[in-house]
Amino acid sequence: MCASRPPLPTLRMGLPWPLNPVQVQLTSSATPLATSTTGLPPSAESSVFGWVMSAAILAAIRLSRDAADAERMDLRALQARQAESRVQDAELRARRAAFLEAERQRKEAEAAQSMAQARQRAEQEAAKRAAEEAAYAAAQAKEAEEFRRRQEEARKVFFKSDLALAAELERRTQTERRLLEEAEAKRKAEEEAQRVAAAECAAAEAAEAAARAEAARLEQQAAEARQAEERRRLQALLTRYTLVLQGSVVAQTAPLNTFTTASTSAVTGVPPLPQPARLQLSLRVSVQAATQQQPLAAHPQPQAAAAADLAATAQDAQQAGSATSPHQRPEGVREAPLDSSGISVSTDSRSPASAASTSAGSSSPEVRSESAGDARAQALPLQPTPREEVFAFASVDAALEGSTDLAGSVAEPFLDDLWSQIKQDVRAEGRPALLMDDIELEHWKRLCVCVIEASCRRGASQVAPIVSGSEPLESQLQITLHRAALPRGHPARINSRLSAAVAFALDGQLDEAVGIVNTIIEEEQSMVEAGGRGPGATPNVALPPCTVHALTYAHLLDRALATVSPPTVGGSPAASAPRGSSSSSSPGPYGVDGHRVRKSSDGSSPDYGSLADTANETVSGTGSERSSRSIDDESSRSDGSGSSSAPSISPEDEEGVAQLERQQQQLQPLFNLARYQLQLAAKAAKPDQLTPTARSVALALGSESHPIADIMAQLAERNMSAYARQRMERRRQQQELETAAALLKRQEPQGRSVDPSSDPSRRNTPVPEQLWGLRNLANKIIFYDNALEIYEALGWLRDACDIAAEYYGAGHPSQLGPLLDYQAALQVAINTAGESDQQEELQEKLATRLVVSNKIVELVQLVGERYINQKDYLSAVLLFEATLKGLGRLLPEDHPGMVNLKQQTKELLLTAISPAEARVVSRKRSDTKTALQSLAQGFTADLGVYALRKPGTSFPEQWKKGLKLPPLR
Incomplete structure (x- = not known):
C-alpha cells in the first residue's frame, strides 16, 4: 500500500498592489507555516520582490508536484514500497496501532479540555453580559424619567403660549368681522346706486329704442309707400x-x-x-x-301727363340708382x-x-x-x-x-x-x-x-x-x-341691370355685381315659385335646384358678350350668338357647335379659348360634317391610307382667334364669379339633386360646351351619392361592353373580320382560341343582363357548341364547357323574359335548354363510365352528384339519364365508397365549384400562348389515348 501523499501547501496571496507588499502563507495538514517579511532585507518590501517571491514559490510548488507525480507514477518505486510493506512484521503493526490509540486518546483529552475551557469562557461572558444589561436598563430608566420631566415642562409652556394665541386670534377675528360688515354695507350701497343708475339708463335706452323703432317704422312705411308708388309707376310702363x-x-x-x-x-x-x-x-x-x-x-290719357309720368319715373330711378346700388333696398x-x-x-x-x-x-x-x-x-x-x-x-x-x-x-x-x-x-x-x-x-x-x-x-x-297592359296612360x-x-x-330694365352687374364685375366690385344678380334671381325665382300669378300662389311644378341661378348667370355671360366687341374669324363675327341664330356656327368663348370645354393645363379654370380646336373647327366645317369627317379621318388613319396633315389657318382666322383669346381673358372674372356663386348655391342641395339640374341646364343652353353647363356638370358630379356613382360606373361599363359587342360585328377593311363567329376568323384562328373568344365575350355580356345582347350571346354560344362538336366529335367531353355556358345563358334569357315576349319564343328557349341538358347528361355518363372502369369511384360519385344537383331542377324527375345517374350514385355509395371517401363526398357537396365544372375546365384546351401543361397529361390527351383520367377532387 502506497504511502499517503502529503497535502500540497496552499498559497494565499493578498496583493493590494502597488500599496501592500506581497504576503505569502503556506499551510499544511499539521501546523500552519507563516512567513513574514520582517526578517528580510529592505528591498524585499518592494512590489517587484513580492512578484519574484511569488513566482519562486509557484515554481517550487510546481516542481514538487511534478516530483510527487513522477514518484507516484514510478513503477519500480511502487513495487519497492509494496515489497517493503510485505516484510513488516506484526510487532510493527501493533506498535503502530498503539501509537494511533495513544494519539486518539491524547486528542480526546485535548478536546475535553478545550470544551471545558470554552464552557468556562461562555459562563464568564454570560455573567458579563447580564451585568451590562442591568447597567443599560438602569441607565435607560434614568433617561426615561428625565425625558418625562422635560416633556411635562414643554407641555406647560405650550399650553401657556396657546392660550395667548387663542386670545390674539379672537381679537383679530372680531376686528375682521367688523371690517367685513362695513365692506358688505358699502357694497350694498354701491349696488343699489348702480341698480338705480342702470334702471335709469335702461329706461333711457328703451325710450331711445322706441324712438328708433318708430322712426324705422315710419321710414319703412315711407319706403313701402315709395316702393308702392314706384311699382305703380313701373307697372304702368310694363308690357x-x-x-x-x-x-x-x-x-x-x-x-x-x-x-x-x-x-x-x-x-x-x-x-x-x-x-x-x-x-x-x-x-x-x-x-x-x-x-x-x-x-x-x-x-287714352293726356299725352303730357303720360310723358310727365314717364319722365318722373325715369328721374326717380336715376336718383335711386345714383344714391345706392341697384340691388340695395330698405330692409323688410x-x-x-x-x-x-x-x-x-x-x-x-x-x-x-x-x-x-x-x-x-x-x-x-x-x-x-x-x-x-x-x-x-x-x-x-x-x-x-x-x-x-x-x-x-x-x-x-x-x-x-x-x-x-x-x-x-x-x-x-x-x-x-x-x-x-x-x-x-x-x-x-x-x-x-x-x-x-x-x-x-x-x-x-x-x-x-x-x-x-x-x-x-x-x-x-x-x-x-x-302603365301596364295595352291601355296607354296620359x-x-x-x-x-x-x-x-x-x-x-x-x-x-333687366338688360340695364345686368349690364351694370357686368361693369361692376369687370371693375372688381364683385359685391355690387353679386347684389344685382341675386336680386334678379330672387325676382325670377319668386315668379317661378308663384306660378306667374303673383306672390303667395302655390306652384304646381318646381324647377330643379339652382336652375334659375344657372340660367341667370348664363344670361349675365350672354349680356357680357354683347358689351364686348365681337371678334371676326374668317371675315364673319365670331361672338357667341344665342342658340338658334344665324351665327351659331361661328366660334366663340363657349366653343364651336357644342365643342366640349377643356380644362387648362394647371386645372385652375376652364380654357374656353382652345385656340387650336377653334381654328381647326372653323376651317373644317360645322355640325355633322365635322363629325363625319373626323370618323372618316380616323378610319383612314387606322388602315394607313389617310393623311395626317392638319388644315392651314389663314391670317384673318389667326387674328380672329387672337381676338377671341383676348375677349375670354377680359371675361374671365365673370366666369370665376359665376362658378363661385353657383358653388355656394349648390351647397344647399341634397345628394343627387343637381343631376337633373345639370341635364336640364345643358338642354336649355344648347350643349355642354357652355361654361355654365360645364360648371353645373361638375357640381352635379360632386353632389352625387356613392350609390349613384356605383350605378353610373356600372352603366358605363355595360355601355362600353355593348359598344365593344357592336364593334365586333363591323368588318375591318380588306375583308378582315374581328367577329369571332365569322368565317374568316374561323379559318385563320385555332379552335381553342375561337371557343375562348366566343365564350368569354358572351359570358361578359350575360353578366350585365342586357336583353338585346343576351340574344347575341346565345347566338355566339350556339356557334361555340357547333364548333366544339364539329372539331372534337359528338361524344367528346370537351363540349362540356360551351354546353354549360349555353345552358346558363338560356336560363338567364328565360328568367329575364317579359310579359310581351311571345309564348313561342319562350317555348323555343325551353326546348333548346332541354336538348342542351340531354347532351350534358350523355357526356357525364360517358366520363362516369371511364372513371368506374379505372376504379376511381370517388370521382364518379362526385361527378354524378354535381350533375344531379345542377340539372335536377331543369330536367323532369323521370328523365332516363337522371334516373340512371341516381341509381349509379346510390350503388357506388353503398358498395364501392370507403368511409373516408364518403366524408370527402359530404364535404364537396357544399363547395361552390362542383366536379362538373372542374371536369369542363379540365377538358377545355389551353390557348396556344398559355399551353403550360406537359404533352400527354391533359384531360383531352388522356381521353384520346384511352388512359386514366386525372381524379376529380
Missing part, C-alpha cells in the same frame, strides 16, 4: 307677354319588335346601342294662347318683380278617355279670363306647328332619365319655330315693337325649355311606373309663361 302652352305625356307598352330610341347617354356622352323596348313615351306640345298686353301709359321691403318671367304649370294624370272629356272646358277659360276683360291685351297671331315625339325605352328608369331628351327633342324645334314667328310678327306693319332683345328672348326660351323639361319629367314619373300639361318688359332705355 306683359303671356304664352300658354298645352300638351300631354302619354305612356304605353312598347309594341313588339320595337327598339329603344338612340339618345345621348348621360354616362358616356354617346348614344347607347338599341335594345328591345318595353315602354314608350310620347310628348306633345302646342300653343293655346299668346297675348301681348300694352302698358297703361299707352291707353321686397321689390316687386318688374322685368322678369312667371310660369304656371299644371299636370293631370288620367287615361286619354277621361282627359278628352274635360280638357276642352277646363284649361282655356282660365287663361282667357286673365286677358279677356282687358282691352289692352292683344292676341299674337302665333301658329307654330304642334310638336310631338315618341321615344322608346327599355325600362321605367331609362324612361324617367330619357324624359329630358324627349323634352329637348320637342321643346327646342317647337320653341325655335315659335320664337321665329314672334320675331316675324313684331316686324309686321302696325304691330307693337317687341321690348325684349335677342338675348332676353333667348333667356326666356331657355327658361321655357327647362319648364317643359320639368313638366315632361313629372308627367313621365306619374304615368310611366304604373298626363295633361298646361304651361303658362309670363314675361314683363319696361320701355327701351329705362334704367330698371
Whole structure:
C-alpha cells in the first residue's frame, strides 16, 4: 500500500498592489507555516520582490508536484514500497496501532479540555453580559424619567403660549368681522346706486329704442309707400307677354319588335346601342294662347301727363340708382318683380278617355279670363306647328332619365319655330315693337325649355311606373309663361341691370355685381315659385335646384358678350350668338357647335379659348360634317391610307382667334364669379339633386360646351351619392361592353373580320382560341343582363357548341364547357323574359335548354363510365352528384339519364365508397365549384400562348389515348 501523499501547501496571496507588499502563507495538514517579511532585507518590501517571491514559490510548488507525480507514477518505486510493506512484521503493526490509540486518546483529552475551557469562557461572558444589561436598563430608566420631566415642562409652556394665541386670534377675528360688515354695507350701497343708475339708463335706452323703432317704422312705411308708388309707376310702363302652352305625356307598352330610341347617354356622352323596348313615351306640345298686353301709359290719357309720368319715373330711378346700388333696398321691403318671367304649370294624370272629356272646358277659360276683360291685351297671331315625339325605352328608369331628351327633342324645334314667328310678327306693319332683345328672348326660351323639361319629367314619373297592359296612360300639361318688359332705355330694365352687374364685375366690385344678380334671381325665382300669378300662389311644378341661378348667370355671360366687341374669324363675327341664330356656327368663348370645354393645363379654370380646336373647327366645317369627317379621318388613319396633315389657318382666322383669346381673358372674372356663386348655391342641395339640374341646364343652353353647363356638370358630379356613382360606373361599363359587342360585328377593311363567329376568323384562328373568344365575350355580356345582347350571346354560344362538336366529335367531353355556358345563358334569357315576349319564343328557349341538358347528361355518363372502369369511384360519385344537383331542377324527375345517374350514385355509395371517401363526398357537396365544372375546365384546351401543361397529361390527351383520367377532387 502506497504511502499517503502529503497535502500540497496552499498559497494565499493578498496583493493590494502597488500599496501592500506581497504576503505569502503556506499551510499544511499539521501546523500552519507563516512567513513574514520582517526578517528580510529592505528591498524585499518592494512590489517587484513580492512578484519574484511569488513566482519562486509557484515554481517550487510546481516542481514538487511534478516530483510527487513522477514518484507516484514510478513503477519500480511502487513495487519497492509494496515489497517493503510485505516484510513488516506484526510487532510493527501493533506498535503502530498503539501509537494511533495513544494519539486518539491524547486528542480526546485535548478536546475535553478545550470544551471545558470554552464552557468556562461562555459562563464568564454570560455573567458579563447580564451585568451590562442591568447597567443599560438602569441607565435607560434614568433617561426615561428625565425625558418625562422635560416633556411635562414643554407641555406647560405650550399650553401657556396657546392660550395667548387663542386670545390674539379672537381679537383679530372680531376686528375682521367688523371690517367685513362695513365692506358688505358699502357694497350694498354701491349696488343699489348702480341698480338705480342702470334702471335709469335702461329706461333711457328703451325710450331711445322706441324712438328708433318708430322712426324705422315710419321710414319703412315711407319706403313701402315709395316702393308702392314706384311699382305703380313701373307697372304702368310694363308690357306683359303671356304664352300658354298645352300638351300631354302619354305612356304605353312598347309594341313588339320595337327598339329603344338612340339618345345621348348621360354616362358616356354617346348614344347607347338599341335594345328591345318595353315602354314608350310620347310628348306633345302646342300653343293655346299668346297675348301681348300694352302698358297703361299707352291707353287714352293726356299725352303730357303720360310723358310727365314717364319722365318722373325715369328721374326717380336715376336718383335711386345714383344714391345706392341697384340691388340695395330698405330692409323688410321686397321689390316687386318688374322685368322678369312667371310660369304656371299644371299636370293631370288620367287615361286619354277621361282627359278628352274635360280638357276642352277646363284649361282655356282660365287663361282667357286673365286677358279677356282687358282691352289692352292683344292676341299674337302665333301658329307654330304642334310638336310631338315618341321615344322608346327599355325600362321605367331609362324612361324617367330619357324624359329630358324627349323634352329637348320637342321643346327646342317647337320653341325655335315659335320664337321665329314672334320675331316675324313684331316686324309686321302696325304691330307693337317687341321690348325684349335677342338675348332676353333667348333667356326666356331657355327658361321655357327647362319648364317643359320639368313638366315632361313629372308627367313621365306619374304615368310611366304604373302603365301596364295595352291601355296607354296620359298626363295633361298646361304651361303658362309670363314675361314683363319696361320701355327701351329705362334704367330698371333687366338688360340695364345686368349690364351694370357686368361693369361692376369687370371693375372688381364683385359685391355690387353679386347684389344685382341675386336680386334678379330672387325676382325670377319668386315668379317661378308663384306660378306667374303673383306672390303667395302655390306652384304646381318646381324647377330643379339652382336652375334659375344657372340660367341667370348664363344670361349675365350672354349680356357680357354683347358689351364686348365681337371678334371676326374668317371675315364673319365670331361672338357667341344665342342658340338658334344665324351665327351659331361661328366660334366663340363657349366653343364651336357644342365643342366640349377643356380644362387648362394647371386645372385652375376652364380654357374656353382652345385656340387650336377653334381654328381647326372653323376651317373644317360645322355640325355633322365635322363629325363625319373626323370618323372618316380616323378610319383612314387606322388602315394607313389617310393623311395626317392638319388644315392651314389663314391670317384673318389667326387674328380672329387672337381676338377671341383676348375677349375670354377680359371675361374671365365673370366666369370665376359665376362658378363661385353657383358653388355656394349648390351647397344647399341634397345628394343627387343637381343631376337633373345639370341635364336640364345643358338642354336649355344648347350643349355642354357652355361654361355654365360645364360648371353645373361638375357640381352635379360632386353632389352625387356613392350609390349613384356605383350605378353610373356600372352603366358605363355595360355601355362600353355593348359598344365593344357592336364593334365586333363591323368588318375591318380588306375583308378582315374581328367577329369571332365569322368565317374568316374561323379559318385563320385555332379552335381553342375561337371557343375562348366566343365564350368569354358572351359570358361578359350575360353578366350585365342586357336583353338585346343576351340574344347575341346565345347566338355566339350556339356557334361555340357547333364548333366544339364539329372539331372534337359528338361524344367528346370537351363540349362540356360551351354546353354549360349555353345552358346558363338560356336560363338567364328565360328568367329575364317579359310579359310581351311571345309564348313561342319562350317555348323555343325551353326546348333548346332541354336538348342542351340531354347532351350534358350523355357526356357525364360517358366520363362516369371511364372513371368506374379505372376504379376511381370517388370521382364518379362526385361527378354524378354535381350533375344531379345542377340539372335536377331543369330536367323532369323521370328523365332516363337522371334516373340512371341516381341509381349509379346510390350503388357506388353503398358498395364501392370507403368511409373516408364518403366524408370527402359530404364535404364537396357544399363547395361552390362542383366536379362538373372542374371536369369542363379540365377538358377545355389551353390557348396556344398559355399551353403550360406537359404533352400527354391533359384531360383531352388522356381521353384520346384511352388512359386514366386525372381524379376529380
